[in-house]
Amino acid sequence: MNRSRRVILATAGSLGDIHPVIAVGMALQTRGLTAVVATSVDYRAKIEAEGLTFREVGPSIARLEADTGLDLAQLTARIARSDRFLFENIMLAYAGKSTRQLIEASRDADIVAGLSFAVGARIAAEVLGKPFVSIALQPTTVFSVFDPPKLPAAPWLAPARGGLQLAINRLTLAIARQTTAAWTRRIDRVRAELGAPPSPGDIFFDALRHADLALGLYSPLLSPRQPGAPATFEVVGYAAYDSDDGGPSVLPEALGAFLESGPEPLVFTLGSAAVNTPGDFYERGLAAARALGRRSILLVGPQGDCAIADGPDALALPYAPYSLLFPRAAAIVHQGGVGTTQQALRAGRPQLVVPHLGDQYDNAARVVRLGAGLTLSRTAFARRGEATLARLLEDAPARTAAARLGDLARQEDGAAAAAARIAGVAGRR
CATH class of the missing domain: 3.40.50.2000 (Glycogen Phosphorylase B;)
Structure with missing residues (x-):
């Protein structure tokens, strides 16, 4: 008997990063594929309660607290004060170990999928020669110059289709790339250690590019697909899931x-x-x-x-x-x-x-x-x-x-739409 196609879904963060991935995993299994969620051990029980396969990748909350000397409230406060802390002290600090874990978890996979900032997922796919699916959970991570994010650090950004405002948006993006280039160089050192080539682009602003499939797993009401998006990118809708312990959602x-x-x-x-x-x-x-x-x-x-x-x-x-x-x-x-x-x-x-x-x-x-x-x-x-x-x-x-x-x-079913497109990539293998 032929085994079902296996899809690795790599994610990290809070429930907002975990729940949509669980929804996609359940939709994949409905289509006959095997979904493997690769993330922190903190979410193992919920993932397995839904009949999905779990693989530990990345630090647990307890590990983060021990390594940083900060409790969860202090960690959250530091992240709220500075995105730089999140990227430099958490994402990049654990990138090497997490990527190695993800490579091992993905060896028997047919497809590797990861959230925009799950840089290890892209590397694992390249090292193992697997198709790669990049997933954005919010418009912010897409960073379109036509529909840029509204952020306290750049209040001048605004939607534009041309003229001075679009030029301002483009200039802001170019300046921001100078900061994130240093992060890309750190990831490139991890890539070199694993025998992978340098990053095909900026790990932050090009996260959806150079993928076999790129998905916006959010409502097009928030932001439809914008001009200049990668040809492989599609906004498929929100993937809803909110069970506390797994199984059907119930009111206390x-x-x-x-x-x-x-x-x-x-x-x-x-x-x-x-x-x-x-x-x-x-x-x-x-x-x-x-x-x-x-x-x-x-x-x-x-x-x-x-x-x-x-x-x-x-x-x-x-x-x-x-x-x-x-x-x-x-x-x-x-x-x-x-x-x-x-x-x-x-x-x-x-x-x-x-x-x-x-x-x-x-x-x-x-x-x-x-x-x-x-x-x-x-x-x-x-x-x-x-x-x-x-x-x-x-x-x-x-x-x-x-x-x-x-x-x-309520008419959106991002999980089903994402699963259908991922299954399409699997079918081409």
């Missing part, structure tokens, strides 16, 4: 009872990364909800204080599946992680985005551009959260836009 019993006991609440969440450094986000959110006479649900994370919900008008939980909770919210206040943002889009509810780090600023700007919500900085939320929420809740056009976008977003 206490949450279901709370939702049934009164009007739609405000939902406050910081995802699975920013939740490690919440500051006074939940206290401010709860106070704003009470001042507006609204019930609230606070998703405070596994290390959070559930006792913060100190009355019958509020409920605090470590986790809840967004796909079941968000559609029952009056509005969703969140950090702007790309997974959280897209679950809120699918729910068809207005959003207030309070970005903390990374691509969250760009995702917030895209929500505002779509007319589905508003955004505030962390400091502004502390001062103006109540007034902004009141404005959002009274904004009929925002509710209408959010509902319309929800109808469109």
